[in-house]
């Protein structure tokens with residue numbers, strides 16, 4: 001896809017990886033719908049930075065747990081820019097929970113935000129497309145999606161489901177929409193990280209952690225490719241091995 005002038009909706013685009021995606025895709029000439037939940041000042045700052053580049057953007061607030069807000073988020077982009085071409089599901093929560101400690105709240109929050117919202121956003125995106133339009137969906141998963149683990153039970157299950165959803169939607173939405181997923185490794189430390197991130201780097205095949213710009217490069221690759229769908233692209237420095 002030629003990205004200049006195309007419209008992308010990115011969830012969780014006020015901070016961290018979502019922010020880097022918004023700014024990185026604006027440099028390709030894309031118009032950006034910057035979704036946020038609590039990070040309103042940060043989202044407005046992203047919009048200002050994109051406008052300073054000479055591109056267009058709007059910030060739209062939504063709690064992704066609220067089912068009514070999901071189609072409204074897509075509608076806000078369509079209302080402003082006429083249509084959407086690309087949906088990137090990046091917003092997620094990542095909270096610890098073992099077999100013993102996982103509560104119903106921890107479980108429900110992960111499933112509502114990390115998999116229910118992406119699915120119904122994909123549905124709203126599909127319904128918004130005109131018949132001759134081509135589109136892309138990119139789901140930001142995690143290498144943990146393909147590896148069993150004991151510390152982040154609900155999180156891992158939602159990311160596994162997101163990968164399966166990606167493959168199912170690639171079948172359901174072709175040839176009009178290409179649907180791919182990206183599996184980041186250690187890109188940015190979780191808030192309150194006590195040095196685990198630094199120590200981890202030494203154990204990875206490439207002996208370093210990654211950067212949000214490397215996620216942007218992966219997304220660029222997927223969007224530029226016209227023959228890739230149902231793919232899970234690992235950007236992990238080899239952590240998934």
Ligand SMILES: NC(=O)c1ccc[n+]([C@@H]2O[C@H](COP(=O)([O-])OP(=O)(O)OC[C@H]3O[C@@H](n4cnc5c(N)ncnc54)[C@H](OP(=O)(O)O)[C@@H]3O)[C@@H](O)[C@H]2O)c1
Nearest residue numbers: 012016017036037038039063064090091092142184187188
């Ligand atoms: N960081 C990494 O190294 C890493 C590694 C593997 C996978 N990933 C994946 O990459 C993606 C981005 O990661 P990140 O670390 O940059 O994210 P993050 O810092 O954890 O940010 C989470 C984002 O999700 C949004 N969000 C959380 N709850 C929400 C809700 N109820 N409704 C709407 N939005 C909500 C937040 O919005 P507000 O800030 O506006 O509230 C925020 O933008 C995630 O899917 C994550 O699982 C990241």
